[in-house]
Amino acid sequence: MTSLCLDQLLNNKKTSPFVLVNDTIRLSAFPILTDIGKRAVDETKSLIVLLTETSPSSWLQQFAPAQHGNIYIIDAYTDPHGWDQPTTIALNKNLVSVSDINNMELISKTIIQQAAQTPNCTILIDSITPLAMISQYRTYRLVKTLESLTTDAIRLVIGFHSDIKFISKTGLNMQDSLDRLASVIIKLESLKERTYLEAQAALTGFTSQDTFSYLTVTSNCIAKGGIAHIEWRKKSGKVTYESNGFILDASGYLTVVPATQLTGVVVPEPVESVDDDAMQLDPKMDPTANLSFNLSLTDQQRQQKENLVLPYLKAQQLEVSIDEEKKNSGLIYYDPDAADDFDDEDPDDDLDI
Known part of the structure; x- marks a missing residue:
């Protein structure tokens, strides 16, 4: 049985140089990103992480203490504007503190230097959105530079808030630009909640609209699961589209399941092409079956x-x-x-x- 696309991506079974994870406020990309990082460290790979929305302590809590030595953190969350310390980047053993997030060129240089020391690694950014709020053009250059480093041994994984719309004077927005660079695009969707209005609609046939439905009880509830819509662009030019479900298990890893197991909506399987000579018509569907004269040939x-x-x-x-x-x-x-x-x-x- 062929494994699901999301399972192949989490375990890095097939080539996926640049994985872009688009999330919303209803379902964060944090579980997917941490799961990719944990599986990479389990394979004795180095993990280079740029944190813009997650504290280093919260990130390290997702990993076993014995694995912290293979994790290199670039902290752009604690003091991104240098309010607490001078505007410098101090390199420690496994931690780089960024006190000027506007200096994206220096951040890019730090990642490149660290990737050169650990050629078999995974480069991960928890969210590129704070950088895009500063400058979309410079952020795109940063992502383009990191994407040029990807090989079969170096993998790039980036989280992006797709529900935040950026205004561009040139007509090219940040979402489309990142989609063109990525080899795999994952769009996360939370499970649909069965509300009281939907229950009434099923009984009465009348559908009413919620006055406010920004968040639901299933938003960011990984224990109940989530849906990942995947667009996978292979080197051969083939593009694979698939929707998978995922649930957080007791061991702290994500378990990939078919999306129908969580949504209950059965998607019809694609119809395979059948040879005309091999196809046999049902006598009930044959228009020449009940005629008074014969139209077929002996x-x-x-x-x-x-x-x-x-x-x-x-x-x-x-x-x-x-x-x-x-x-x-x-x-x-x-x-x-x-x-x-x-x-x-x-x-x-x-x-x-």
Whole structure:
């Protein structure tokens, strides 16, 4: 049985250089990002994390203490504007404190230096949205630079708040720009809550609208599960679309399940193409089954039909035979010269008299 796309992405079973996780306020990308990070560290890979919306202590709580040595954190959350300390970037053993988040070039340089020291690693950004609020162009350059580092051994995973709309003067927004760069796009969706109004609509047939439905009890409730809509662009040019469900299990990892297991909505399977000769019609659906006359052909009639030579075929064969006869027959071609120009009025014109 073929494993689900989300399970392949979490375990990095197939090539996925740049994974973009689009979340909303109803379902955060944090569980997906931490699960990818934990699985990468379990495979003895290094994890380089740029934190803009998560504190380093909260991030490290998701991992076992023995794994902290393989995690390199670039902290742009604690003091991003240098209010508590000078505007410098101090490199410790496993922690880099960013006190000027506007200096994206220095952040990019720090990530590149760390990736050069650990070639087999996963580069992860919990949210690129705070950087995009400063400058969309510089943020795109940062993502483009990190995307150029990706190989079969180096993987880039970025979280983005898709429900925050950025205004661009050039007409290209941040969402479309990131979608063009990503090889895998994951759009998260929370489970639909069965509200009182929906229950009444099922009983009465009357559907009313909620006056305010920003958050529900299933929003960010990973214990109940979530839905991930995946667009996977392979190197071969093939694009795979799939929707998977995920639930947080007791071990702290995400369990990937079919989306129908959580939503209860059954998606029809794609219809496979069937050869016309191999397809058999149901007698009940055959329009010629109950006619008073016969429209089908017997084997003998079908054979006679195939052996019949139509008149236009005879004419074509006759033209071909005439052309071949002209090519194969011996013909003499005479090309007269100037001295052979006979005049009927003066037949002795060629005599020198």
